[in-house]
Amino acid sequence: MSLLEVKDLKVRVEEREILHGLTLTVNPGEVHVIMGPNGSGKSTLSHVIAGKPGYEVTDGQILFRGEDLLEMEPDERAAKGVFLAFQYPVEIPGVTTWNFLHTALNAQRKARGQSQLTSPEFLKKVREVAKSLNIPQDMLKRGVNVGFSGGEKKRNEILQMALFEPAVCILDEMDSGLDIDALRIAADGVNALRSPERAIVVITHYQRLLNYIIPDFVHVMSKGRVVKSGGKDLALELEASGYAQFEVAA
């Protein structure tokens, strides 16, 4: 059984259809990259998978390990192992990163019928994870993403990925707002999370990310559909000739 199956998905926002029948299959251990110009529907796809309100699915389905993902609340999806790294992680003043991570991890564990982690247990775990990703401890004491640089926000997303150990990670425009050093650090974090059980879907419209994350599959999206899929060489082809050729095809 595939980990994530998107079948002929049609999605509207208000009166406008954004996705016009999108199909995508992701298996454990695979790294997929979805590329495409602005407005092709990449972020919409990631939002619909995570369960963001405001999108109307008019046709098609999304299955996660064979279960209907669209029937689940966003928190149920998270507990099942779906993780969306946000393009623009929000700032939450007054909630420390530490408290947020502890509450979220325990909420997921509770939903899965696992025991709650006490503060010392959680502290030990989060310290290990932060250390492995070179994330300074003091970041945990600050308000969630408050005053964080673009790079720190993305690192905080990757820290959460590492902590929650999801089955599928969707990274929405993970390279936006990052300089080359921050991008390398973020990509290293993602690479460290590659495993035979976990799938990673990276959404980007720049080829440069692929210098750091080597995908198994590359998909090109245009006008709400996947118009071409291939191996990592497809990205090089795109780099050379741009998206224009696919827009015609769509």
Place this chain on the structure above:
Amino acid sequence: MNLVLAKNETGRALSDSFAIARDRLPGAGKVAEARSAAFEAYERAGLPHRRIEDWKYTDLRALMREVLPLAPAPDAAALKRAAAAVKLQAIKGSRRLVLVDGVFVPKLSDVVGLEKGLTIRTLRDVLETGDAALQAELFTPDNANPMVALNSAMTTDGVVIEIADGLVLKQPLQIIHVASGPAPAAMFTRSLLRLGRDAGVTLVESYIAADGAKIYQAHDSLIIAIGDNSRLDHVRFVEDSREAFNISSAVVALGAHAHFNTFSMTSGAAVSRYQATITFAGEHSRVETNGVNLLNGRQHADTTLFMDHAVPRCASREVFRAVADDRAHSVFQGRIVVRPDAQKTAAKMMTRALLLSDDAEADNKPELEIFADDLTCGHGATTGALDESLLFYLRARGLSEKEAQALLIQAFVGEAIESIVNDDLRELAIAATQRWLEARS
């Protein structure tokens, strides 16, 4: 027409109850005269209503309609119920001062082994046998405010605390107001805290209901004088029964180089009003006033603050957070006056309201009256719902809708709670917030 009738009926009923109660009210001579003058002032005005600007959001004629008869002195059964309630609310390590149905109860209080320089007497005692100056001080609050006048007329008991020069008390003092029983009644209390020079203390006020106490009115007032170079940390928790009324007034005066840090949290009572007047009487003093309302159902809570910068070089900061769910109504009125001489004043007021339902309401009324020209003064007020993008972020990380809301509400009130200096008291405020959040989920 109806209003006039209502006023007359209310007035008459209360006249009778004042006449009946008179014998039970402590103090003769000047004290009795002050009571009569206060009662006449109240009778002329009646319960405040919405056409009086200061009460426009809290129309007591509509909300309260009448003043209930004076509560009888608590009997043994009442004291037993009160004792059980006090046990739950008493702050560990504090010196408890317990008023049950408006009467000081030594048996439930902790008044033995007072530190040298600390005097605690009951209001009744002071009004009956105290010196004239102290008695006069107890009647300084202005009868222009009808609810203050009513309190002056009817007050039966309270605590009078004096802290001598140089005494800094480590142990917090906790005044606990308990309503004991099922019979609808009104309690009228008045307390005074006088801090000498170079002194310090933490004062906690708790308003609670014993098991079975539902419909009652707590009318309270507090007079505070903070001497030069002294510091008062003050925290109040209004956790009255959901059918109760709590009308409380505070009159605070600060000397020079004094510091007043105050926090008020209202989660109980059907209708509450906290009106505080804070006057800077000496230079280089500062005040932080913080408040949180946590309301649901049809609760109505009004905080009305008057910050009077009468002298130069003082600083005040007001931070107020209101959370209103269901059909609750939160009111914040903040008036800051900077008088002509009060140069180099720094005054700031920030109020924010969070509405959790379409039917909830929050009114913010800032008023700045500035007569000096060399100062920094500012205010801001916002009202809104929970941010959908923050909620989704939290839900995408596994928090349920209620959990996500709870975390954001805690953060919202956090800024006001953070201002509480005493760690234990801050923890209490956080715990009270959590209890409120758990009760709504």
